[in-house]
Structure formats: structure tokens, C-alpha cells
Amino acid sequence: MKNKKNVKKSRSNPILEEELNKLFSPEWLRKTAKETGLIKRLRKIDPVLLFWTLTLGFGVQLQRTLASLHREYEERGCIQISRGSFYDRFSPELVKFLHVCVVHGMEQLAKSSHNALKENLSVFKDLLIQDSTIIRVHEKLAKKWPAVRTRKVAAGVKVSLLVSAVADGVKRVAIYGERTSEVKTLKIGPWIKDRILLIDLGFYKHHIFTRIAENGGFFVSRLKGNANPLIVSVNSICRGRSIDVVGKRVGEVLPKLKRQILDVEVEVQIKRRKHKGKQKKDVSKFRLVAVYNEEERRYHAYMTNISTDVLNADEIARLYSARWHIELIFKELKSRYGIDILPTSNPEIVKALLWVGILTLLISRKVYMLVCGRSLDKAVRYTHLRWATIFAEKSSRLMDRVLNYAGLNPDMMEFFQVCESQALDPNVNRKRLTDVWRA
Numbered sequence: 001m002k003n004k005k006n007v008k009k010s011r012s013n014p015i016l017e018e019e020l021n022k023l024f025s026p027e028w029l030r031k032t033a034k035e036t037g038l039i040k041r042l043r044k045i046d047p048v049l050l051f052w053t054l055t056l057g058f059g060v061q062l063q064r065t066l067a068s069l070h071r072e073y074e075e076r077g078c079i080q081i082s083r084g085s086f087y088d089r090f091s092p093e094l095v096k097f098l099h100v101c102v103v104h105g106m107e108q109l110a111k112s113s114h115n116a117l118k119e120n121l122s123v124f125k126d127l128l129i130q131d132s133t134i135i136r137v138h139e140k141l142a143k144k145w146p147a148v149r150t151r152k153v154a155a156g157v158k159v160s161l162l163v164s165a166v167a168d169g170v171k172r173v174a175i176y177g178e179r180t181s182e183v184k185t186l187k188i189g190p191w192i193k194d195r196i197l198l199i200d201l202g203f204y205k206h207h208i209f210t211r212i213a214e215n216g217g218f219f220v221s222r223l224k225g226n227a228n229p230l231i232v233s234v235n236s237i238c239r240g241r242s243i244d245v246v247g248k249r250v251g252e253v254l255p256k257l258k259r260q261i262l263d264v265e266v267e268v269q270i271k272r273r274k275h276k277g278k279q280k281k282d283v284s285k286f287r288l289v290a291v292y293n294e295e296e297r298r299y300h301a302y303m304t305n306i307s308t309d310v311l312n313a314d315e316i317a318r319l320y321s322a323r324w325h326i327e328l329i330f331k332e333l334k335s336r337y338g339i340d341i342l343p344t345s346n347p348e349i350v351k352a353l354l355w356v357g358i359l360t361l362l363i364s365r366k367v368y369m370l371v372c373g374r375s376l377d378k379a380v381r382y383t384h385l386r387w388a389t390i391f392a393e394k395s396s397r398l399m400d401r402v403l404n405y406a407g408l409n410p411d412m413m414e415f416f417q418v419c420e421s422q423a424l425d426p427n428v429n430r431k432r433l434t435d436v437w438r439a
Contacts, residue, residue, distance in 0.1 A: 016367060016398060017405035023108055023366055024051065024101065026406045032100055037093040045089055048406055049077045051101065056399035058353075059337050059360030060392040066090075066344070076403060090349045098355035105362040106170055112369065113167045123310065124218065125194045127165035127319075129326040130186055130203065132158045133334075134178055135354070138345035145177045145347075159339070159354060160185040163326045169365040170329070173358055175351060183208065192217030196306070198323045206268045210284045213305050220320050223250070223301035229266035229288065235308050236263040254290060254299050261313045262290040262299070289313040328384055333357050336388040337364075364391045367398070 026048045033039045033047035050073065057072045058064055070086045073079075117127060137145060137155045147154035156178035164171040176185060182202035193216035199208075204224040212219045228251040245253045245264060253262070266288045272280040290301040291313055302316055311319065333339040339357035342350050368387050372379040403409075 014401070014405060015370060017401040019370055020363065020366065020398075020402050021405050023105065023363070028104070029101075032104075033097055036097040036100060038089070038091075038097040045081070045086075046077065046408070047097070049073065049403065049408055050089070052076075052399055052402055052406075054098075054356045055359045055363055056395045056402065059356045060395045061338065064338060064341065064343065066349070076399070077408065090346065090352055092348055095348055095351045095355065098352055098359065102173060102355055102358050102362070105359060105366075106167075106172070109169055109362060109365060109369075110164070110167045110171065112366075115166050115168055117166065120311065120315065121196070123194075124196050125166075127196050127198070127322065128171065128192075129163045129165075129198045129323055130161070131163075131200060131323070131326045131330075132160040132176075132182060132185060132202070133330045134158055135340045135342070137342055137350050140345035141347060141350070147178050157350070157354070158185070159333075161326060161329065163329060165322065165325070168369070169362065170358065175354055188212055188215060188217070190215055196220065196319075198320060200323065206270045206284060207272075209268075209286060209303065209305070210270050210282075213284070213286075218304070218306050220302055220304045220306065220316060222320070223288065223290075223303055227268075227303075229268045229286075229303075231264045231288070232267045232285065233265040234263070235265065235287065236261065236313070250288060250290075250301070254301070257290070257292075257299065260292050262288070262301075263308065263313045264288050266303075289316045291317045329361070332385055332388045333361060336385075336392050337361060364388060367391060 029047045029051050030039075039045060039047055053069065053073045053076055057076070058069045061068070066087060067083070070081075070083055073086065074081060116122075117124060121127065134156050135158075136147075137157055139153050139155055141155040142153045145155045145157050147156045158176040158178050158180055160174045160176060161170055162172035163169065174185060183205055186199070186203055186208065188208060188211040192212055196218045197212060197220075199219060199221050201222055201224055204221055204227070209219060209221070228249045231245050231248055231250060231253065234246060243253070243256060245262070250266065264287070265285055267283055267285050270282050270284050272282055287304050287306065287308070288301060289304065290299040292298075293300050300317060302320055304316055306316065337357045337360045339354060342353050344350060344353075364387070368382065368384075368391070371387075372382055375382075
């Protein structure tokens with residue numbers, strides 16, 4: 001009997017709705033809505049109801065329209081609001097409100113994270129991954145966001161993410177036109193100090209590597225195919241008869257190698273930013289690691305500034321494979337939170353729904369952290385994609401509890417009136433089949 005009482009008590013534990021209402025409290029949401037100009041006074045549009053309807057309702061639906069969102073809002077709030085009045089809320093002010101919510105959510109999740117890097121990486125504060133993905137939008141937006149390399153009229157936006165291994169989620173996010181180069185989405189500054197950044201070939205630029213090092217940061221990148229740095233010293237000496245590589249170019253050495261690993265210091269030319277019309281040339285030195293891949297029968301080469309006494313060549317290669325984590329996040333955003341399903345040609349609605357997808361991911365990560373915290377021995381088995389599937393399926397029930405905890409309790413009589421209103425065909429003069437026999 002005692003056990004049954006304990007089970008009942010644990011089931012009524014409001015930890016999820018309590019924590020989510022701390023993450024985005026009703027007071028904070030209403031205050032932010034006023035500061036961003038989304039609302040001037042509370043009337044039929046409640047920013048708390050709108051926020052949770054978007055993130056836990058619309059954000060997890062793959063078959064979605066603004067009409068379904070309108071119905072969801074009315075149903076959850078038990079309130080009737082005209083379609084025109086509701087659609088008018090998808091404005092630059094809503095975009096700004098959602099963007100502020102994203103920044104707030106990322107900051108709060110970073111504070112609540114208790115993850116840590118492995119012992120051999122403990123000298124670093126974080127492991128960061130930068131990348132972008134393209135989202136196709138309505139062709140009517142081709143003038144605003146023209147697509148790249150396409151034979152027909154098309155439009156696209158680029159969603160750029162900086163992902164943190166310690167926070168286990170998004171640390172920074174930005175939206176650009178598809179034609180914005182990858183290099184322009186990465187701004188190096190003091191924030192990189194004591195952190196490792198994993199970047200792909202889209203960001204390969206010796207000037208960026210130099211800026212990271214000058215700001216006290218670290219990086220790992222694949223070596224670009226046409227890059228041919230000069231080898232100036234060797235970090236590891238191979239046994240037996242091995243060719244002398246010092247003073248030679250990497251492109252000359254790799255085809256002749258017989259060893260499993262090449263670990264050397266290289267020299268590259270860089271161009272400093274123009275100052276008073278003049279551009280100064282300079283030289284930077286980095287570490288180059290090449291590890292032979294048996295399956296592909298070729299070398300995988302990496303550039304880094306992490307020293308040999310911190311990570312050896314094999315560890316550098318394995319560390320770079322962690323970049324796959326950001327690809328899984330993009331897959332989660334698209335396949336579970338519909339970030340690439342944007343049924344509109346209105347640019348403000350496009351941007352708003354992109355921020356909604358990111359917010360849904362952040363909320364999902366918060367719940368994920370709470371669940372893992374209760375089952376530490378099983379935490380490793382909660383894979384992100386499987387988790388996202390379950391979260392999307394259960395989000396409707398979670399929204400009920402979150403809104404209830406926030407004090408938005410639906411009245412059943414009002415609920416009946418909302419259903420009565422929504423079921424009416426808005427086309428008043430349309431002829432119907434039943435007109436043939438009904439009086």
C-alpha cells in the first residue's frame with residue numbers, strides 16, 4: 001500500500017512544468033513581449049499562450065498551416081479571435097520577441113548544464129562545432145533570399161549554428177541569405193579563448209586559423225584539397241628508413257608516404273586586413289596531422305594548433321569526427337521540428353517559424369537534461385533523435401501541464417464555444433450538398 005502511494009505521488013510531481021516555467025516564466029515572457037513591441041496591452045493575444053502554442057504545438061507538427069496554429073491557439077486558450085487579427089501578430093515584433101527568447105533559452109541552458117569534457121580535454125573550457133544548413137523557402141522570396149547554383153527560380157536561407165559539447169546544444173544561432181559565404185557567418189573574437197572549434201572546409205582560411213590562435217583559442221579543420229603548406233619540422237620520428245619531409249610541400253610528401261601517421265609543423269602564408277590601403281603579408285605556423293584511412297586507402301589530413309603533449313595524431317582525427325554531432329542536430333530540426341516546412345511567402349513568418357524550430361529544440365533539450373538527470377546510469381542510451389521522436393509525440397500533453405502550471409486553465413464552457421465557432425465554414429454563401437434536401 002505504501003508503494004502505491006509513493007508511485008502516485010511521483011506521478012503527480014510537477015518537475016517538468018515547473019522547470020519549463022522557470023526557463024520561460026510567464027512574467028519574463030509578458031515583460032519581453034512588451035519590450036519588443038509584440039504587445040502593448042494584454043487583450044486576446046497572451047504572449048505566454050502564444051509562446052507555448054508555437055513551441056510545443058506548432059513546433060512539433062510536420063503537417064502544419066497557420067490555420068491549424070490559429071485553431072490550436074483558440075483551443076488552448078479557450079478564446080475566439082479573428083483570423084486576420086491573429087495573422088497580424090506575425091510581424092517583425094514577433095520575430096524580435098522569438099529571437100530574444102532563443103538567446104535567453106541558450107543562456108539558461110548553458111548555466112544549467114553539468115556536462116564536462118573528458119580528462120584529456122579538461123584543459124579546455126568547451127568543444128564547439130560551427131556549421132550551416134540550407135532551408136528552401138517559397139520561390140516568391142527569391143529576390144530577398146536568392147538560391148545558389150539552380151536553373152530555376154528558387155529561394156533559400158542559411159541557418160548557422162554554433163554547438164557546444166558541454167551545453168549539449170546550441171550556443172549561438174543566426175539566419176542569413178543562402179548566398180552568404182560560410183566564412184562570413186563565423187566571427188572570431190575573445191569568446192574563443194581556451195575553447196576548441198571544429199570547422200569544416202567551408203570555413204577553411206589560414207587567416208581564420210591565425211585569428212583563433214591570436215585570441216587564445218584552438219581549432220581542428222580538414223586540410224583543403226588545394227592547400228599545400230610547407231613542412232618546417234617533424235613532431236614524430238618514424239622507425240626504419242623514412243623519407244626526409246622537412247623543407248618539402250605536403251602535396252609532394254603525402255603520395256610517397258608509407259607510414260601510418262604524419263605529424264609535422266607547417267608554415268602558411270596569410271594576408272592581414274588592409275590598413276590605409278595597404279595589405280601586409282605574414283606567416284603562420286600550425287600543426288598538420290595526416291592519418292591513413294584503411295577503408296578509403298588514403299590519408300585524412302587535419303590542420304590544428306593543439307600541441308602534441310595534449311592530443312596525439314589519432315586523438316586529433318577522432319576529435320574531428322565529433323563534427324557529426326551538429327549534423328544530427330540539423331537532422332533533428334528538420335525531421336522532428338519541421339524547420340524546413342515553412343508554408344508561407346511572407347518573410348517575417350519564415351523568420352518567426354525558424355526561431356520557433358530552434359526554441360522547440362531548446363525546450364526539448366531542457367526536458368532531455370531533466371530526464372537524464374533522473375537516470376544517470378542510463379543517460380548514454382538516450383540518443384537525441386530517438387528522444388526527439390518521443391518528445392514530439394508527447395508534447396501536447398506537456399503543453400497542457402505547462403499552461404495549467406502557468407495559471408492558464410481552460411473553462412469547459414468556453415471550450416465548447418470555441419469548438420462551436422471553429423467548426424463553422426467561413427464561406428457563408430457557399431452552396432452545400434445538404435441544401436438539396438434540408439429545409
